Amino acid sequence: MKRVVVGLSGGVDSSVAAYLLKKQGYEVIGLFMKNWHDDSVTISNECPWLEDSNDAMLVAEKLGIPFQVVDLSEEYKERIVDYMFKEYELGRTPNPDVLCNREIKFDVFLKIALELGADFVATGHYCRKGVINKDGKEIYQLLAGKDANKDQSYFLCQLSQEQLATTLFPIGELTKPEVRQIATDLDLITAEKKDSQGLCFIGKVRLPEFLQQKLEPKEGVIVQIANDSEIYTKSQIKFETKEEELAFKAEKYQYNLKDGKVVGKHQGAHYFTKGQRKGLAVGGTKEPLFVIETDVKENIIYTGEGKNHKGLYRSVLFVTNGEIHWIREDLALANDGQMQVKARIRYRQSLESATLHKVKDGLYVEFENQQSAITEGQFVAWYQDEELLGSGVIS
């Protein structure tokens, strides 16, 4: 009998995942990860992890599976929280939950599971694993969850073949309502529990307050750039090569204090991210102001009026060689290689047609349509049909 360690979060998805594995004949062990216990930074309910671990235990009891709690908060702090501070300090916008999957759930946690003699780990993610045979070798695929509305493949875009090899996604073929129905039929305590939100394990936080643990407030100015600024009308030169064109289109707009007018003050450019509207506290405009660039060196936030402001849009982004990740290593592009894909630059965004262009120093992702608020530090993930082929950090 194959042994599976399932990460029970205290939510409905992992509860049902555990049940399905048991029904399929696996020997199932439930393991709850405690990764954060500083409640002072979360909004609302005081002690979420205690309630969650209790629910997880009750579910394990009901299903008749062994249950344990592991404390990975040290690793979580080192690999996720510190990374967050570092990225924000650099003026980039990290995605901690993508890292959490790569570094905690499918690394630290997975290794613990294997030490417990497990053949697989399983989670309650809405995605699926496929296996294909190529040249006599098994290759694993990361496929979107069948519930298009809940598909969480994006958050797993940094997983490797090795990690996928020992992973199961039991609820990937189900929709959320189906999962809830199963939980209800089984009378599981988590059946009606609200979906988790905010930072995985930490929960909803007020970001500026959270970041103030490490990043000091520093007053600076907010500058508004006109939509008809000459910055956007730079004559499009004739490009000698495709790569020149891509480099030109991928380049960020360079703003200067004198390119716009000062419209307000802020308490630290590193608390803001591109595309952000709330928190600027500048009123009196016809349309809302959006952040189009943050300069943490000069501590200036550049904004544009309206969601169609030119400063928000670009069609090409770049990923450096060190930050290109192929789940399908066998499909990795060689230099000068190209590939038609569908891509997204944030969770739950609809997939957009794009072309990958591999060059010497990295990878260009050229979108057919302009994208709003392409943000450094976030992940771009590329797909073909339902399969997530690879991903990278936007630079």
Next chain:
RNA sequence: UGGCCCAUGGUGUAAUGGUAACACUCCGGUUUUUGGUACCGUCAUUCAAGGUUCGAGUCCUUGUGGGCCAA
């Protein structure tokens, strides 16, 4: 110092003498396993003092604050 103009929520503006409104901001909520976005909702306004009028943001007087022209 003479002459002219302006003053409405936190901000920008609207309101033939007849219930003070719209947008943005803030705050709250919904959606969302990141940040962000999107959606919904609440709070909040006539510079001050007099006067005319059944009734004044609107008309008159004075004051205060700001802008412009003249010198």
